[in-house]
Amino acid sequence: MRNPVDKLNAMAIFVRVVERGSFSAVAREMRTSQPTISKVLKALETELGGKLIARSTRQLSLTDEGQRYYNECRQILAAVDAAEHSFQSGRERIAGHLRIGSSVSFGRLQIAPRLAEFLKRHPGIDIDLQLSDQNQDLVHEGLDVTFRIGELNDSGLIARHIGTTYRVTVAAPDYLKQHGQPRSPEELCGHNCLQFNLLNSQNLWVYESDAQRHEVRIKGNAQSNNSEAIREMVLGGLGIALSPVWLFSEDLKAGRVTAILPDYIAQSLPIHAVSPANRRQSARVKAFVDYMSQALHSAPELRPIR
Template identity: 55%
Template sequence: MDLFDSMHTFVRVVERGSFSAVARELNMGQPAVSKQIRALEQYLGGPLFARSTRHLALTDQGQRFYSHCQEILGHLETATLGFARGQERIAGPLKVTAPVSYGRLCIAPLIGTFLQRHPDVRIDLRLSDHNEDLLKENIDLAIRIGAVKSEGLVAVSLGTSPRRVYAAPAYLDRHGQPCEPDELTAHNCIGFTLLEHYDTWHFKHSAGALDVAIKGNVTSNSSEAIREMVLSGLGISLSPEWLFAADVEQGNVHSVLNDYETTALPVSAVFSRERRRSARVMAFVDFLRERL
C-alpha cells in the first residue's frame, strides 16, 4: 500500500462525499477505491467511516486523521511545487484582476518593481469591482477584498485592509462631527453594497463592541463613486484607509471616531488549484505578500 496515495484518496472521498465520485475522478473502479480505504483502515487499526449510516460519515478518529492528512498533504504539495517552480523559468503572460480603486492605488504602483525582477513576464491588469469568473475568463490571479467564498479556489492571505470613518470638512461644518458611533444614526451614511451587512457598521472600544445600523439616501457598489460623494460633502463613509490616504493628507477629508476601532477587511490572492503549478503566478503572489 502506498500510504500517501491512500491518504490522498481518503481526503478526496471525504471532500466529494462519495466513493463513486472519487472513482470517476481518479479514473478507477469503485471497488478499487473501497479496497484502498479498507487497506488504509487496516494499516491504522480502526475504521475511518461509520458504516452503519446511509451517508458517508467520519468516525471521531477518522475526523482527526482527515485533519492530519490535509496538513501533511498540503506540506507535501507545497514542497513539490516549490521544487518545480525553482526549476521553471518565470516568464510569460499573467492575467490579474483586482477591484478598481484598490488596483489603481495599491496594485498598479507595484507592477513596475515586479517586472524589474521578472522582465520576461507580461502582465494584463484588469480592474473590476465585480468578482470575475476566473475559469471562464481564463484569469490567472484575482485580488479580493472581504471574505472569499468561491469553492474550488485557493485563497492566500495578503494581509488586511484597515478602515476608518471619513467625511469632508463641508459636510462636518453643516451637520457636526459625530463623537460616538451611535451618533451616526443622525447622519447621512453612504453604504458600500458589495460588502455583506453594508448597512451595519461595527466598532470596538475599551468599553466594548458596538454595532450601528446606518441610514442614508445613497448607496453604491463602487468605492470610487463613494470617494467622490464623500469629497462633494454628501455624507459619511466607512472606507479603507488606502482609499482616502491622499485626501486626508491634503486636508480634503477628515477621519472621525478615531478612538474607535473598526473591522479590517481581509485581502486575498485567489486562483485555481491548477495555477499553483505556475511559477509566475506564485512569484507574483509572493511579491504581493512581501509588499502588502
C-alpha cells in the first residue's frame, strides 16, 4: 500500500466502517463486496503493524490505537477535501453521504418529514438520520451536522443559528378543571410542573411581561429526558409543561391542551446547526442547512403563539 492514493482510499474506507459500524453497510455504499472491504482494512492494519478494529460477532469496536488513528484520519481526509475544494473553485457537486444528528422529537417531527423534498431537489445525496436525546459527539459518531436546541456550551464547534424554538405553557383541560388555572408565573409554584431534564435550566422557568422578568423555580412529581414523553404526561392530565410550540401545535388546535399564562412570554431557545470544527463544510451539508433554515423560518409551528 505504498501508493498514496491507495493509502488515502484505505483511510477513507476505515473511517466509513467506523462511522457506519458495519463492513456490509460500507460495501453497499461503495457498490463492492464485504470481503473486499475486509481485505482493504486488513492490508491497512498490516501496513501499520497493529489492529485497528476489534471484531466480534455483534459489533465493531476500535482498539485504543484504532481510535487515535481514526481521529488522525478524519483530520487528514478533511484537509484533502478542503484542498480539492479550493482547486475546484466552487464547482463541488451536491452529492454523497450525509449523516445528520438530532434530538428524537425534533428529528422525528421537524427533520424527517422534510427529507423527501430535500432529496427530490438533490437526488445524488443519501441520508443517515441519527436521533438521540443526549448531546451527540460529532466526531466520534461520524456526524456531518447535528441540530441542537438551546444555548451551546462547546465553543469548539462551527455553529449556525437557523431558527428559534418558541415555547408555550400547556396543560390538559382535565388538569386545569381539577387544580385550577394559574394566572401568573408565580402561581406555578402551587402546581405539578413536569420537567424536561436535559436543559441546563430544567427547573427554572423564565417569563417576561411588560419588560419585567419573572423567574420561577418549579417542582413536580415527574420528569423525562424526552420531550414526547412530557407531551404524553400532559395529555394524560398529570401536570403543566413548558414546551416547544411545535411539539403541541396540533394538540392546541384540537383542544387537547390549553395554552396558559397568555400575558407572559416564555423564554425561547435558539436552534443551531452544528458541524465539527476540523472539517470543511461540504456542499451537501451547506445545502441541507440552508434548506432546513428556510423551512424552519416559514413553518407555522416554529412561530410564537399570539
